[in-house]
Amino acid sequence: MHQLTKIQARRIAIRAQLLDSVRPTDLVPMVERLTFLQIDPTAAIAPSADLVAWSRLGSSYRPAHLTEALEQDRTLVEFNALVRPMSEIGLYLADAPDWPPYAKHRAWLHDNDSFRQDILNLLADSGPLTSREIPDTSVAPWPSTGWTNSRNVTQMLEFLMMRAEVAIVGRRGRERIWDLADRAYPSTIEIPPIEEAIRLKNERRLASLGIARSKARAMPVEPIHVAEAGELAFVEGVKGEWRVDPTILSENFEGRTALLSPFDRLIHDRTRARELFDFEFGIEMYKPAAKRRWGYFALPILHHDQMVGKLDATADHQAGVLKIAAVHQDQPFSGPVTTAVDHEIAELAGWLGLDVARDG
Numbered sequence: 001m002h003q004l005t006k007i008q009a010r011r012i013a014i015r016a017q018l019l020d021s022v023r024p025t026d027l028v029p030m031v032e033r034l035t036f037l038q039i040d041p042t043a044a045i046a047p048s049a050d051l052v053a054w055s056r057l058g059s060s061y062r063p064a065h066l067t068e069a070l071e072q073d074r075t076l077v078e079f080n081a082l083v084r085p086m087s088e089i090g091l092y093l094a095d096a097p098d099w100p101p102y103a104k105h106r107a108w109l110h111d112n113d114s115f116r117q118d119i120l121n122l123l124a125d126s127g128p129l130t131s132r133e134i135p136d137t138s139v140a141p142w143p144s145t146g147w148t149n150s151r152n153v154t155q156m157l158e159f160l161m162m163r164a165e166v167a168i169v170g171r172r173g174r175e176r177i178w179d180l181a182d183r184a185y186p187s188t189i190e191i192p193p194i195e196e197a198i199r200l201k202n203e204r205r206l207a208s209l210g211i212a213r214s215k216a217r218a219m220p221v222e223p224i225h226v227a228e229a230g231e232l233a234f235v236e237g238v239k240g241e242w243r244v245d246p247t248i249l250s251e252n253f254e255g256r257t258a259l260l261s262p263f264d265r266l267i268h269d270r271t272r273a274r275e276l277f278d279f280e281f282g283i284e285m286y287k288p289a290a291k292r293r294w295g296y297f298a299l300p301i302l303h304h305d306q307m308v309g310k311l312d313a314t315a316d317h318q319a320g321v322l323k324i325a326a327v328h329q330d331q332p333f334s335g336p337v338t339t340a341v342d343h344e345i346a347e348l349a350g351w352l353g354l355d356v357a358r359d360g
Contacts, residue, residue: 002244003234008211009211009276010305011253013243015255016119016210017266018056021254021303026262026317028058028075030056035208037083038263039074041174044283044297045315045322049083051261051299053198056260059351071170077184078168078176080161081221088204090190094197096164110157110218111140119156119181128179129168135166143205164191175334202229211235211276213242216269224269238275246319256305257340259311267307279330288328294328301327303337311345321357 004012014020017034025282030038030053037049046053046063053061064335068358070083070272071091077086084092091205100106109116131153138152157178160166167184170177189269192200202323206212208225211233216225226243260266262283281300284292295312302308328340349356 002249003232003235003236004211004242004244004269005231006238006276007305008239009233009242011255012210012248013276014210014255014268014302014305015248015251015253016208016245017264018328019258019260019266021256023058024056025058027053027061028069031076031083032085032087033208034265035084035088035204036222039078039083040083040263043298043315044088044285045313047262048263051259052184052264053339054348054351055258055260055264060349067171073182074186080158085099086186089185090192091165091197091201091204093191094194095190096162096191098194099162100159105159108140108142109156112138112156114317115139115152115156116160116165119153119160123178123180125167126345127183129176130172130175130177132175134178197230198227204228206230206243206245207247209245210248211242212272212358214241214243217271219269224272235276252307255302257304257337257344258302259344260300260302262297262299266302271358273307277307280309284352297326298328301341303340309341311341313348314343315354316357317352317354319357320354321355322352324356324358326359 005163007180018024018030024033037052040048042048046054049066050063053066058235066083067098068074070078075086076083077089079089079092100109119134123129123260134153136152142152142155161168164181166178168176169179169184205223206229209226212224212226214225214227216223216313228243230243230245233242235242243294267277267279267281270281273279279300284294284298285296294310297312300310307330309330310328312328314323314325316323346358347355
């Protein structure tokens with residue numbers, strides 16, 4: 001059992017997320033440590049996956065590096081809206097034989113077995129293909145009151161991806177390109193038993209987070225809980241038990257300043273961000289403009305072992321500028337913090353190939 005101060009807990013989390021002064025140097029090992037990059041099309045500044053990579057690797061990173069790893073080297077793979085290391089894809093296919101988990105969805109798949117076979121045959125003969133290039137031969141339409149209603153081809157492809165029958169092999173613009181999984185995944189891929197896969201995923205998740213709850217509320221995209229991975233810990237001033245990665249406890253800490261994606265895993269769990277960093281934040285792109293406190297796509301600002309504010313900025317490539325609407329300071333910045341944040345803003349603009357333009 002470990003007794004940690006809140007500062008120690010924060011530093012563990014920051015180091016685990018590769019946001020201390022020791023930057024990673026290569027994209028693929030970085031993704032292996034983080035376990036994934038989230039794919040989100042919002043690009044008010046840059047897509048989240050690219051922002052996460054830039055905040056770790058620095059301005060030597062280029063979005064083309066991610067495309068190359070996904071489509072040429074095949075060292076990374078897109079799976080279920082996340083970029084994963086290809087070396088670990090077997091962990092996420094362990095439950096493929098039991099997919100889908102719900103009776104309603106299994107019934108739809110059963111009723112459309114001929115549709116499923118049509119897609120597999122077409123990909124075998126003519127793949128890779130986008131969903132637009134695959135005819136809808138479904139017998140029963142996909143039932144939904146949301147945006148997926150009657151999007152039968154897309155829904156079937158996503159089911160078949162989870163069942164390890166097809167895979168995403170690239171993108172054409174925003175359209176995903178699909179092929180047979182047997183052609184997309186290495187023949188050496190190892191798929192462990194489901195219990196072992198769950199254990200290994202929990203261990204990798206804890207290594208990427210540094211410190212986490214054994215159980216946590218449901219999160220979109222990826223769980224934040226780690227079950228019994230790591231070792232028991234308590235954080236001073238925070239109720240409840242934590243699990244900590246013991247391999248990171250003895251590492252020295254030297255911080256830096258970083259601008260984070262709104263979806264960054266360091267602060268994505270708002271409860272954890274409040275408990276460890278005393279940081280209040282929310283993604284406001286879905287709110288009316290008048291109700292936003294920090295901005296449409298505000299970037300959280302990390303300075304050493306504290307979250308200190310939010311950057312409200314927009315990339316205007318047509319005008320050639322990174323427009324800075326506001327730098328929201330959770331507490332008044334000292335001179336060194338202001339200098340460090342301004343430096344990061346200039347670095348971000350330079351990486352985007354833009355000049356900095358401040359309102360007012």
